[in-house]
Amino acid sequence: MLNDNQKNTLKKELYEMKEHLSITEEETDIKDSVQENSGELSMYDNHPADLGTELYEREKDMALHVHAGSELEKVESALQAMQEGSYGKCEVCQKDIPFERLEAVPYTTLCIDHATEQEVPHDRPVEEDTLTMANPNSFSGAARDGEDSFQEIAKSGTSETPSDFIGDRDNYNTLYDSGISDGATEEFEEFIGTDINGKSRGFIRSDASEKYEAELDDEGIESPLGDIPYHENDGYIEGNEK
Structure with missing residues (x-):
């Protein structure tokens, strides 16, 4: 009481x-x-993001x-x-x-x-009926980066149109299709990678990089400009110019 x-x-x-x-x-x-x-007189002349x-x-x-x-x-x-x-x-x-x-x-x-006996709603958003969640056990080893994730989502639609892109496009599905399927961000890319334990895996190259390197090897050159000359000293240090 x-x-x-x-x-x-x-x-x-x-x-x-x-x-x-x-x-x-x-x-x-x-x-x-x-x-x-x-304070706007009309909404038609504004980009959708302007009113976000x-x-x-x-x-x-x-x-x-x-x-x-x-x-x-x-x-x-x-x-x-x-x-x-x-x-x-x-x-x-x-x-x-x-x-x-x-x-x-x-x-x-x-x-x-x-x-604690109050009823808690268990209904979920209707979008979850069509969403497919990632299965962590199906991880194949090639991780996606942020750009790949955006490209995949952007295929469902953005505020951009084909006129915002350079080059001819057949349909909206190709606007964000980079054609890169090996998980790389750029077509020609290489970097030093490590595994989940931090151990070095050496150089990781995109498929296009490996193909390009093989073509250079077949031609017996180091780069499209030819073999790179070797200098014992750095040419940009005063007194070491060749």
Whole structure:
């Protein structure tokens, strides 16, 4: 049973919460249209990304407005229960809710034992019905980098059009198709790699790099410019010019 001092403490906290939530609900109430709020006369002459920030702010205000309204209803119900003398009772078992719990959540109507019995929604976004999650056991050894990941996702559509790219394109599916299938970022690429334990795996080359190197070997040259002359000293150091 709550004593008078505890009730006064909780009542004061509830009124403070009510004032704060009322201000939040009023400040986040969206009354103007996007055009009125942004000052734009028309949305047709703007790139979709230009209004991205404005859309984000409106969505955030809507979420805060709904949340504040929901919390405000709980606070007002708790204040009404105080006037009726039913405040601090669990609506399931009708036992007194401890002051420590009410101090943490003044508008709660459930004791700690029955608070965990609230229904938790188990429905998932509809997109998950079509998404295929990666299987870690199917890892083949060639990791994808950020560019490859973007290219794969971008094939599903972006705000860009074929006119934004250099060269002729037959369809949208080829806009981000680099033609590189071995996991490399560039067509001609080589770098020193390590395995999962940090041990060196030597030079890792793209398929095109290995093919190009084999062609140079067949021609017996080091580069398209010919053999690179050897200098014992560095030519860029003063006094060592050849």
